[in-house]
Amino acid sequence: MDAAETLLSRKQLAARIGLTISGIDGLVRRGLITHMRIGRKCLRFRWSEIQADLERCKVLSVGAAKQKKEKN
Numbered sequence: 001m002d003a004a005e006t007l008l009s010r011k012q013l014a015a016r017i018g019l020t021i022s023g024i025d026g027l028v029r030r031g032l033i034t035h036m037r038i039g040r041k042c043l044r045f046r047w048s049e050i051q052a053d054l055e056r057c058k059v060l061s062v063g064a065a066k067q068k069k070e071k072n
Helices: 010-017 021-029 047-056 062-071
Strands: 036-038 042-046
Touching: 010 021, 010 042, 010 047, 042 047
Parallel strands: none
Antiparallel strands: 036 042
């Protein structure tokens, strides 16, 4: 993690990963993405941490998961 890394807002992060702000809020509520709370309402995100979080949370595509389930 670079100390000079730019912090992203919810809006910036949503645009970068293709979600809505509500989608970002859902990931935060479920504890799936690392964030910093600045004050009561302000959240900020480090892109390097988000990339690691998303990699950790990767799941099979719906079709692959369905095929896997049918095999069992």
